[in-house]
Amino acid sequence: MCYDVKSSLRSQLKRAKHYGDTKKIAEIEKELAPLTDLPIHHRQGHSHPKLLIYTNESPEVPVVSQWGLVPFWVKDNTQRKSISKSTLNARGETIFEKASFRDSAKKKRCLIYVDGFYEHHHFKPENESKAKTYPFYIHRKDGEPIIFAGLWSEWLDKETGELINTFSIVTTEGNDLLTKIHNNPKLKGPRMPVILPDELADKWLNPNEEELDKQVLEDLIKPYPEEELTAYTVGRLRGKDYAGNVEEISNEVVYEELVF
Template sequence: MCYSTTLRKQRKEVEKRLYQEINTEFEIDFEYTPYFHLNGFSHGNVYIIKMDEPDRIHPAAWGLVPDWGVHNPEVFWKKSNTLNARAESLFEKPSFKNSANDKRCLILSDGFYEPHHVGGVSIPHFCYQPSKEYPEGDLFLFAGLYNELDNDLLSATIITVEANDFFAEVHNKKKRMPLVLAYDLYEDWLDNGLNQSQLNELMAYGFTNRDFKAHPINRDLYYKKNVNTNIPEIIKPIDYPELNTLF
């Protein structure tokens, strides 16, 4: 599962990094807003790079809406959770199989949240990929799918896979993780010449080899309803006496 994510980088930072790696810039006709906590169930915008426009970044509502729901996304979202798409069943699920073939995307992020369970209690953890330039979380890209809505808008979903050893300890109940692609596979994921077998192999072996870190955060803030959690304090590490595992 990956139902909450961050993108704290400013627009110029994102463009500089992605232009260096894959020659990609923002579409100019929208306002970019960084965030410390985007709850997927709000269906706010993530930022994506599409197969047919690999040199542009677009906003997309989080929660892929298939063709039969595009005329009323709100009704579809009330009935269906499409924030994530399991890699193992991507070509079987009606909501995803069409997009899996020709509407794949990369989704920008610099952190996400996963639950860690101890004695029946869920303690949220912030997961990030430190670097020398960004010790609190560098930019990375999820593998995703998208679809068009009415009025030239987009929707998207993040692909998840079976957790590796690290994330199996963090997300120790469901043992899933979002597919963070290795940087040298970005163009492969957007390649319209890949067949189903090649895509399955890419999803099975394409997770980044760059190290992640994770730390517990304030569960009272993270799980509290009707409060603004899109604040820097949401990712602040919190000590819990019941936790004896260091990630």
């Protein structure tokens, strides 16, 4: 799963800077960035933050999108608020089958650039009666932005006439690192977001018109190489000790009782 992320404007603009010119980047920073919740040092998906995403319809210039995909067929705001809680992530194995995701899987895919993401590890310290959770921050060893494979959708709010852009992060089975970290006993198995190598990101945005195209997409839904990621423990991301969306939230914190 992926419910907690860190994302800076620098990371979010990496793709735009690769394709665009200085003037275009300045316009994005002036017009789009203020509409987002950036910088995100830590935000939980259930707070539905707004980020920049690159869609198959706008692969070079990002658009503002809210985390928690709302399918076009949602009837009203009551249903919208309900469904967006369960569409923060989309299991890659079933995106072409589930009603909430299959239209987007076929027609509306996107890329989300982040600095890194957070996951919780369950561990029972010696002399404790029950297990505790310990948050880890995961990022690329080379310091470059992580590229998530995503799905997006547009939903028309009939009450206001506003066209709302939303997205979901596609997940897959965890690699060895995430298997070790993401050990929640309540889950069927460890998960991780689908992270795309830089050189394969464009394939996720390519048209899906034939069965062969679908196979190309499914081949991208796999664990990211463990050796290219690194992780360390950080301060609490939940409860009374949570510091909030502050820069130091991703600083390393050592828990003496944790054996990892």
